[in-house]
Amino acid sequence: MTHSKTKTLVVDATDQAAGNGLMSRRFFINSALATGATLASGAPAIAQDAIVGEGQEDWTLYPGDDLPLYGDVSQFEKGRVQRFVAPPTGGRTASSSGRTPHHLLQGTITPSGLHFEVTHHGIPDIDPAKHKVVIHGMVKQPLKWDIEALENYPTVTRKYFMECSGNSRVCWAEKPDQNFMYMTHGLVSGSEWTGIPLSTLLDEVGVSPDAKWIIAEGGDSGSLSRSIPIDKALDDTIIAIYQNGERIRPSQGYPMRLLNPGFEGNTSVKWLRSLYVTDKPVMSRFETSKYTDKLYDGKALQFSLEMDVKSMITRPSSAISLKKKGLYEITGLAWSGRGKIAKVEVSADGGKTWAEAAIEGPVYDKMLTRFRIPWMWDGSPAILQSRATDEAGRLQPTREELLAARGKDAFYHYHAIHSWSVNAKGAIRHVYA
Amino acid sequence: MTHSKTKTLVVDATDQAAGNGLMSRRFFINSALATGATLASGAPAIAQDAIVGEGQEDWTLYPGDDLPLYGDVSQFEKGRVQRFVAPPTGGRTASSSGRTPHHLLQGTITPSGLHFEVTHHGIPDIDPAKHKVVIHGMVKQPLKWDIEALENYPTVTRKYFMECSGNSRVCWAEKPDQNFMYMTHGLVSGSEWTGIPLSTLLDEVGVSPDAKWIIAEGGDSGSLSRSIPIDKALDDTIIAIYQNGERIRPSQGYPMRLLNPGFEGNTSVKWLRSLYVTDKPVMSRFETSKYTDKLYDGKALQFSLEMDVKSMITRPSSAISLKKKGLYEITGLAWSGRGKIAKVEVSADGGKTWAEAAIEGPVYDKMLTRFRIPWMWDGSPAILQSRATDEAGRLQPTREELLAARGKDAFYHYHAIHSWSVNAKGAIRHVYA
Numbered sequence: 001m002t003h004s005k006t007k008t009l010v011v012d013a014t015d016q017a018a019g020n021g022l023m024s025r026r027f028f029i030n031s032a033l034a035t036g037a038t039l040a041s042g043a044p045a046i047a048q049d050a051i052v053g054e055g056q057e058d059w060t061l062y063p064g065d066d067l068p069l070y071g072d073v074s075q076f077e078k079g080r081v082q083r084f085v086a087p088p089t090g091g092r093t094a095s096s097s098g099r100t101p102h103h104l105l106q107g108t109i110t111p112s113g114l115h116f117e118v119t120h121h122g123i124p125d126i127d128p129a130k131h132k133v134v135i136h137g138m139v140k141q142p143l144k145w146d147i148e149a150l151e152n153y154p155t156v157t158r159k160y161f162m163e164c165s166g167n168s169r170v171c172w173a174e175k176p177d178q179n180f181m182y183m184t185h186g187l188v189s190g191s192e193w194t195g196i197p198l199s200t201l202l203d204e205v206g207v208s209p210d211a212k213w214i215i216a217e218g219g220d221s222g223s224l225s226r227s228i229p230i231d232k233a234l235d236d237t238i239i240a241i242y243q244n245g246e247r248i249r250p251s252q253g254y255p256m257r258l259l260n261p262g263f264e265g266n267t268s269v270k271w272l273r274s275l276y277v278t279d280k281p282v283m284s285r286f287e288t289s290k291y292t293d294k295l296y297d298g299k300a301l302q303f304s305l306e307m308d309v310k311s312m313i314t315r316p317s318s319a320i321s322l323k324k325k326g327l328y329e330i331t332g333l334a335w336s337g338r339g340k341i342a343k344v345e346v347s348a349d350g351g352k353t354w355a356e357a358a359i360e361g362p363v364y365d366k367m368l369t370r371f372r373i374p375w376m377w378d379g380s381p382a383i384l385q386s387r388a389t390d391e392a393g394r395l396q397p398t399r400e401e402l403l404a405a406r407g408k409d410a411f412y413h414y415h416a417i418h419s420w421s422v423n424a425k426g427a428i429r430h431v432y433a
Numbered sequence: 434m435t436h437s438k439t440k441t442l443v444v445d446a447t448d449q450a451a452g453n454g455l456m457s458r459r460f461f462i463n464s465a466l467a468t469g470a471t472l473a474s475g476a477p478a479i480a481q482d483a484i485v486g487e488g489q490e491d492w493t494l495y496p497g498d499d500l501p502l503y504g505d506v507s508q509f510e511k512g513r514v515q516r517f518v519a520p521p522t523g524g525r526t527a528s529s530s531g532r533t534p535h536h537l538l539q540g541t542i543t544p545s546g547l548h549f550e551v552t553h554h555g556i557p558d559i560d561p562a563k564h565k566v567v568i569h570g571m572v573k574q575p576l577k578w579d580i581e582a583l584e585n586y587p588t589v590t591r592k593y594f595m596e597c598s599g600n601s602r603v604c605w606a607e608k609p610d611q612n613f614m615y616m617t618h619g620l621v622s623g624s625e626w627t628g629i630p631l632s633t634l635l636d637e638v639g640v641s642p643d644a645k646w647i648i649a650e651g652g653d654s655g656s657l658s659r660s661i662p663i664d665k666a667l668d669d670t671i672i673a674i675y676q677n678g679e680r681i682r683p684s685q686g687y688p689m690r691l692l693n694p695g696f697e698g699n700t701s702v703k704w705l706r707s708l709y710v711t712d713k714p715v716m717s718r719f720e721t722s723k724y725t726d727k728l729y730d731g732k733a734l735q736f737s738l739e740m741d742v743k744s745m746i747t748r749p750s751s752a753i754s755l756k757k758k759g760l761y762e763i764t765g766l767a768w769s770g771r772g773k774i775a776k777v778e779v780s781a782d783g784g785k786t787w788a789e790a791a792i793e794g795p796v797y798d799k800m801l802t803r804f805r806i807p808w809m810w811d812g813s814p815a816i817l818q819s820r821a822t823d824e825a826g827r828l829q830p831t832r833e834e835l836l837a838a839r840g841k842d843a844f845y846h847y848h849a850i851h852s853w854s855v856n857a858k859g860a861i862r863h864v865y866a
Binding site (some may be wrong): 039040041042043044045046047048057059060061062063064065066067068069070071072073074075076077078081082083085087096097098104105106107108109110111112113114115117119121122123124125126127128130131134136137141142143144145149150151152153154155156157192193194204219220221222223241242244245246247249250251252254255271273315326327328329331360362364370372374 | 472473474475476477478479480481490492493494495496497498499500501502503504505506507508509510511514515516518520529530531537538539540541542543544545546547548550552554555556557558559560561563564567569570574575576577578582583584585586587588589590625626627637652653654656674675677678679680682683684685687688704706748759760761762764793795797803805807
């Protein structure tokens with residue numbers, strides 16, 4: 001039985017924002033129900049007298065469980081909502097990754113336990129009482145700090161996305177990957193970080209005027225090292241000790257990590273133990289054999305540190321098929337390593353027409369931004385896309401444009417428009433369009 | 434050995450913002466280190482050649498652990514950072530609470546596993562496939578939804594504090610409680626919630642023009658019920674299904690809860706199963722025998738739903754003693770059930786003088802706001818206080834003022850200025866001042 005109001009589809013043409021059913025951003029609020037549009041949810045109608053006696057499950061009859069000291073997710077979410085972990089393929093000293101399941105999440109904060117991680121030498125189990133970070137090199141006076149010492153410094157709390165430059169790299173391949181969003185967009189996450197501005201500590205050690213780079217080194221067994229431009233280090237880089245309210249978890253760098261907002265993820269060195277101030281980059285394995293961008297002429301971009309403007313539709317997406325015609329919400333995330341997101345547009349016809357999505361504000365600098373737009377699916381095939389523009393006016397490119405510019409041997413920094421095809425049965429697949 | 438720059442205390446008087454060492458909000462950034470102020474962290478100086486060979490713990494030598502499907506906190510945080518759980522004192526059908534350890538947290542987002550909880554009948558373990566919420570009563574057409582149906586509706590993502598009206602109730606007592614912040618301020622938390630505006634669903638069922646209240650009922654065995662004014666329900670009330678990115682945890686109402694921003698916590702009914710639209714309040718146990726405010730004349734305030742403007746200093750606080758003279762950061766949280774926080778002031782001399790703290794923006798409506806101010810502790814006794822003002826100009830009262838207005842038989846809605854005394858040894862205690 002369905003609600004009598006939902007039997008007919010009567011949508012005013014002025015509500016349409018672009019082709020193939022994209023509706024005005026305010027359609028849901030102002031007119032969807034007044035127009036009698038079918039809600040895809042299809043909430044069943046009930047009789048007033050049918051309610052009493054419904055839902056007499058055990059949990060309505062007997063007292064519940066005791067309160068836990070640290071609350072966990074429901075048993076019904078365990079196994080369903082988790083990271084996709086690609087184990088190391090070259091032994092324990094090779095790289096492995098855990099990917100965020102964005103198709104199952106909402107909002108802009110990624111739960112800390114589901115934040116993506118890439119490690120090249122496993123996750124160290126560091127005793128904070130035995131861990132220190134040193135700043136040395138071209139400084140007046142080298143100093144070292146443990147986490148308790150850092151706690152007394154002035155802190156900042158900021159929301160930032162983090163993205164691995166290898167995120168979406170399967171999209172460089174000739175055929176579209178079908179592993180849900182884990183593989184195409186699982187290496188980006190968003191958090192509220194609290195830490196100490198690195199500039200405060202650099203001020204204290206007294207950096208030489210000739211310093212140009214800082215070599216950040218992790219305390220894991222691989223001593224992962226990256227060179228950070230001194231201008232970035234003096235700008236918005238922090239040493240983070242809290243993530244989403246609590247101390248950073250081991251996968252994210254416990255007890256402390258570097259955090260370079262907007263830069264490719266691996267520069268935000270986890271398990272940070274050393275910052276060496278110098279006048280040239282260290283040319284470590286992770287900025288020579290990895291994390292460089294080979295171009296058509298055989299040369300390679302090195303230190304392409306800022307992440308490009310990008311977006312993804314998280315829902316509907318390939319893990320979620322549409323069960324009936326009607327009104328849906330298209331939602332997703334957008335971000336840019338160079339500032340705030342200014343605009344997100346959505347297309348339901350493979351890029352022929354675009355409508356501007358609603359953005360959930362306030363919009364943060366270098367943070368995931370949630371966008372939403374109502375979509376009236378009439379049962380015909382559709383191709384859903386989103387494209388973001390950042391405050392500097394940079395527009396997310398089409399796949400064709402990105403391939404033309406960077407494609408032949410490219411591996412990192414894929415950030416083109418992503419396409420989900422919806423067929424007449426409501427099944428959704430990743431396609432190149 | 435200490436850094437040579439830190440041997441003398443030379444602070445320019447212009448950096449002082451209030452008595453007993455409160456410094457300008459920008460002191461740390463602009464001048465703390467330049468003036469040679471002692472940082473309480475006392476970072477040890479090191480020789481350049483002393484660095485190599487330091488820190489050769491096992492985790493620097495051998496590959497680390499495999500990546501977990503859901504990352505947990507460090508073993509070094511477990512047992513240290515957890516809720517304080519007061520078990521039920523009247524058997525399994527009595528009330529119990531789990532309190533947030535704010536003295537150990539940072540930022541504004543409370544980790545979902547540490548969000549406070551109060552339950553009157555334990556935590557039900559609800560199978561979402563067998564749980565529905567109905568809207569009925571004075572409506573054209575009653576409807577029901579499960580979580581999958583709700584997922585197709587237009588959503589909003591908003592950051593809100595939630596506070597139990599019993600938070601800080603120990604502060605009504607004659608002697609100041611000494612159980613750290615768990616007991617004085619552990620029943621308030623902040624989250625990013627995603628859900629469906631209740632107004633959308635009320636629009637769909639067709640609310641009678643004569644409706645004035647909605648009775649919200651939980652699906653736990655106690656069927657906790659609260660009456661919500663229809664104006665609130667049509668304003669910013671949502672049915673929340675996600676908290677901090679993932680589906681709400683059982684302690685917080687899995688699979689769905691009501692969320693009345695700024696209202697006392699128990700109106701945001703967990704495990705929501707019924708919304709009954711009516712023209713009068715239900716006068717349930719939780720709005721008659723509990724959650725009313727007895728006044729001096731023997732009468733009681735009922736439906737005192739909006740939480741008052743309030744703040745707390747989380748650090749330094751009674752769990753954290755000061756080990757040496759020097760520069761510290763005073764930080765804490767402020768909130769108001771009636772809008773945004775406009776200003777937070779801090780005193781180090783028991784309220785004689787006040788300095789305005791820095792606020793971490795952007796400031797959200799009805800959300801925890803983090804404040805910070807540098808403090809130069811010279812080793813003499815101090816009394817640290819914070820007081821918040823909201824955008825409507827409401828100022829957090831002194832304890833004396835609140836007692837005079839409400840104190841004789843008061844139990845709920847304590848929101849006066851909180852005082853931490855620091856003695857000459859750096860030990861910190863909760864005092865009435």
